Amino acid sequence: xxxxxxxxxxxxxxxxxxxxxxxxxxxxxxxxxxxxxxxxxxxxxxxxxxxxxxxxxxxxxxxxxxxxxxxxxxxxxxxxxxxxxxxxxxxxxxxxxxxxxxxxxxxxxxxxxxxxxxxxxxxxxxxxxxxxxxxxxxxxxxxxxxxxxxxxxxxxxxxxxxxxxxxxxxxxxxxxxxxxxxxxxxxxxx
Numbered sequence: 798x799x800x801x802x803x804x805x806x807x808x809x810x811x812x813x814x815x816x817x818x819x820x821x822x823x824x825x826x827x828x829x830x831x832x833x834x835x836x837x838x839x840x841x842x843x844x845x846x847x848x849x850x851x852x853x854x855x856x857x858x859x860x861x862x863x864x865x866x867x868x869x870x871x872x873x874x875x876x877x878x879x880x881x882x883x884x885x886x887x888x889x890x891x892x893x894x895x896x897x898x899x900x901x902x903x904x905x906x907x908x909x910x911x912x913x914x915x916x917x918x919x920x921x922x923x924x925x926x927x928x929x930x931x932x933x934x935x936x937x938x939x940x941x942x943x944x945x946x947x948x949x950x951x952x953x954x955x956x957x958x959x960x961x962x963x964x965x966x967x968x969x970x971x972x973x974x975x976x977x978x979x980x981x982x983x984x985x986x987x
Contacts, residue, residue: 825879
């Protein structure tokens, strides 16, 4: 049976605290989502003010309260700044599946931080939330996101042609899936 609401979540990794977001994170969230490189593969334009960060937090809290989405932030232990986000959404309780999304501040790309965060997040999804399947949908041009998923064990399951319109450009989407019984918690140092 699905929960009516999600409890506060805190997942500790060697370099990150993956936790429930709060109002103190707004400036850091704006810094992440204002960068054009972050919006390139997303479905929204770069953020321009704190109102967009506030709206994001309200949606995260609403999903948390209704147990329809679990949104967490990635806090860098060294600086105590939020440097990314991860979310499970489109939760389907009966089928025990959800879709995953994630974002990392441009300055932190290439350091294995998203792999570290997703290892903890996916572990939580399978072990604590009892999900059976996690799905991802990414732009085929986003090679870094593809590598992150494949490193976690996601399998490419197909392509949907002309699925999204991003920045006025129609794009395809690649679909990935990960099953609980196939997942082996990756070594964070790998």
